[in-house]
Amino acid sequence: MAVAAVHSGGIADHIHPEPEGFLRKYVFSLDHKIIGIQYIVTAGIFMILAGALAELIRVQLMKANGGFMTPDTYNAVFTMHGSTMVWFVIIPLLTGGFGNLVMPVQIGARDVAFPWLNMIAYWIFPVAGLMLYSSFLMGAPVAGWTEYPPMSLQGGAGTSMWCAAVFLVGVGSTMTGMNFLVTILKMRAPGMTFTRMPLFVWGQFVTAPLLMIATTALGAALAALFIQREFGVPFFDPAKGGSALLWQHMFWFYSHPAVYIMILPAFGMISEVFPTFARKPIFGYKMIAFSSCAIAILGFMVWAHHMFTSGMAPTLQLPFMVLTMLIAIPTGVKIFSWTATLFGGILEFSTAMLYSVGFLLLFTIGGVTGVFLAAVPFDLHAHGTYFIVAHFHYVIAGGSVMGALAALYYWYPKMTGRLMNEKMGKWSFWLYMIGMNGTFLPMHWLGLWGMPRRYAVYDPQFQTWNQIESWFSFVMTASILLTIFNALWSIKYGKPSGPNPWKARTLEWQIPSPMPYYNFKHIPSVFSAPYDFAEPLPYRGLEEELTDSPPPVPVGAH
Amino acid sequence: MHLDRGFWTATAVIVLLSLAGLLFWIFVPITGIMPEAVDRARQIDLLYRFLAASGTALLAAVFGYIFYFVFRFRRRPNQSPDEIGLQIHDNHRLEFWWTLIPALYILALAIVSVNLFFQIEPVNAQGNTLVVEALGHQWYYTFRYPGIHGEVKDLHLPVGQPVTMHVSAYDVIHSFWIPDMRLKADMVPGLINTLVFTPTRVGKYELLCTEFCGEFHGEMRSGTSQDHAWVYIEPRAKYQAWYDATQKAQANVSDAIQVVSSGAVNLSGGNPAKGHAIFVAKCSACHALGPFDQKIVGPGLKGVLHDPQHPNLVNGEKATPEDVAKILQNGFNGPMGTMPNQTSNGLSDKDIADLVAYLNTLK
Secondary structure (H helix, E strand, C coil): CCCCCEECCCCEEEECCCCCCHHHHHHCCCCCHHHHHHHHHHHHHHHHHHHHHHHHHHHHCCCCCCCCCCHHHHHHHHHHHHHHHHHHHHHHHHHHHHHHHHHHHHCCCCCCCHHHHHHHHHHHHHHHHHHHHHHHHHHCCCCCCCCCCCCCHCCCHHHHHHHHHHHHHHHHHHHHHHHHHHHHHHCCCCCCCCHCHHHHHHHHHHHHHHHHHHHHHHHHHHHHHHHHHHHHCCCCHHHHCCCCCHHHHHHHHHHHHHHHHHHHHHHHHHHHHHHHCCCCCCCCHHHHHHHHHHHHHHHHHHHHHHHCCCCCCCCHHHHHHHHHHHHHHHHHHHHHHHHHHCCCCCEECCCHHHHHHHHHHHHHHHHHHHHHHHCHHHHHHHHEEEEEHHHHHHHHHHHHHHHHHHHHHHHHHHHHHECCHHHHHHHHHHHHHHHHCCCHHHHHHHHHCCCCCCCCCCCHHHHHHHHHHHHHHHHHHHHHHHHHHHHHHHHHHHHHHCCCCCCCCCCHHCCCCCCCCCCCCCCCEEEECCCCCCCCCEEECCCCCCCCCCCCCCCCCC | CCCCCCHHHHHHHHHHHHHHHHHHHHCHHHCCCCCEHHHHHHHHHHHHHHHHHHHHHHHHHHHHHHHHHHHHHHHHHHHCCCCCCCCCCCCHHHHHHHHHHHHHHHHHHHHHHHHHHHHCCCCCCCCCCCEEEEEEEECCCEECCCCCCCCCCEEECCCCCCCEEEECCCCCCEEEEEEHHHHEEEECCCCEEEEEEEHHHHHHHHEEEECCCCCCCCCCCCCCCCCCCEEEECCHHHHHHHHHHHHHHCCCCCCCCCCCCCCCCCCCCCCCCHHHHHHHHHHHHCCCCCCCCCCCCCHHHHHCCCCCCCCCCCCCCCCCCCHHHHHHHHHHHHCEECCCCHHHHHCHHHCCCCCHHHHHHCC
């Protein structure tokens, strides 16, 4: 019997009783799937807020002399846009959101290792978000999402609130990282060796240590800034023996790995979508997995490339430059492997597949400009200009967001039992591609021609290009709104999906949609990698999952 | 297999596209859009051409194959839903080459960049360099010239003259960017960053702040008002005329950096050997004995009383022993940093006399 049966791997195959009552089931749930959906919905709400702020930025920049907002309001708006998008949209969406929803099922587990920790980590997130937005009431932070002192020491009381909110959300991230790492190390189904794990699990597996290690450095930096602001300890005040650059080192020691926190899970997402819709194995499974590890390790050794103009010994700049360039090699391996996965496939262009191909195109542009910026002499010109804005929006809006949209269309049936509308989906994809490129492509040359970032008013010679960007940004917003409408509409009107609408081969597709509380009636055993379309499914013990046989019997709460 | 005639035709087209991208960046006239106003701008542009050409070639290749595969391998209506693609897992030879070739490219790029880096990085001021200080304020720039009292609004430089610029800031971090010179350095309070270059082209250039510095960051650029600096690169005679006129006009301006005088120290009878011992014990944690650029916390002190290129200490002129003594007495609190005063450093008047005697020996 499934109850309390212990597998050779040492996994106690028992379940707790399903909670009853709305509050325990949907609000303070311990179920990784509900928590995942909570993360996705909350991140979606913050995305609407941060997107609205982005549009305020674009409206202000329609005119070179501004006038739509005061410079101070403009500074608050882009500060909140950046802070929200990084900490309250992308990171929670990709790790806490889709990671929670899919990763435990993909390794054949019933839940994450620490469900209570998972619930607490989630509930920190909306509370921290409310704290962040409450800072608007007390003088919003105005020093950019990077909050460099001494600038951030001049900001209003909201800057201290910003420190506290980001610190808290970082605590939640650290918990999630720890939880996922233990889950993946200890909770895999029998036979689920590391080289049989789906690549999305690999993405979460290399992201988890980054969340754990890097976020603590950010916490220390935020605590120091908060203490200086509130109690006057001069960490960052050169007149009293501190250093203004100390913050930058601590901040980027986190925020560079954070870029990989935002992209590695997205690598995993499209690595699931490509094989499914090409009907062939992912090309170079091991190279994709190992190159993720290489990127994660190298990602810790390159933070100072954000500070090439800040003032650093030349002997220190060179290793950072060369290490940064090295990241291009594993990244290139990934891009070539995904491209090769398309070769010889039977490509089905569902919305998820379209977004994944879009990811591949736009992320490659962001990667190439990243190599440009690694070269110190070029970076001395481009640093702090719109070229940087273009580069990271190609990585984040072209990479992470496209990956998350692919994941949403791909895994939506696992949340709701229904498919999202494909017609709306395809419209949203084309609108996104057009809007995204129209908004951010011209920023490359604007930056090189001499337009610095974070300007509330700018040189009138750049006004035409800025107007073009603003109009395209409205198209991008329309696409996101269409996707959100689609997701809401499909809850009720979407086509029922059945358990496996895409004929995919990873474990989550072998159980009903939406996924039942206990995930698996019996914990399956795994005896091969998941992507061999010519072979039968490499799992044993799944025979009863789609039948009417009774669910496992709970052993009672303890 | 799918490596048929169509594949090789597509490959040929993709290679041609890559080459076209490569050639475009080699020949595109960058100076038609942005002048190269200093010696190193041309070198940086050469690096940019190298990056843009190789980047475009790579993008053309990757995009070419993606578009070709997407078109060629799309599902046809007559294909059964159960049909599967080519079951290949990997190809070690292919993976070897597409790791090795980017690695070699990165190696080449690193060599080119490091080489260029050493050509443009600040080297110690040579004999006939002009030393200028640029200072950031919320939200404007000022400049200090040797021999001119106070701070001036615009940056004037003679063409063909090697320049060493020391940049710093009074309040928050600013940045010093002249796009037409491809020059940038952050102005960090308490820190001195250095730019070394030689202007090569006469003209009037825009100077902008690229490090976010507060409410009016967007207005910290040339031309937004009377107070915002322009950069003028001028023939030497014109520069000299400006310099002489400004020196005269500002002869009676008091300097921004005030040193409170509290009775002069008697400098006679200072012992350089004792001064050296005091220096090692109390000064060497922050000051090197090398040239000005060799900073630890404060500047290097070689030639502080002799080198006319050593940045002026107080009044825009070559420092005198009395100037140095005043700073040792009163400490120093200016845009370039902070030094504790006599009491904090635990120096007696005799110690100061010894130190000044020692510093006088550093030539």
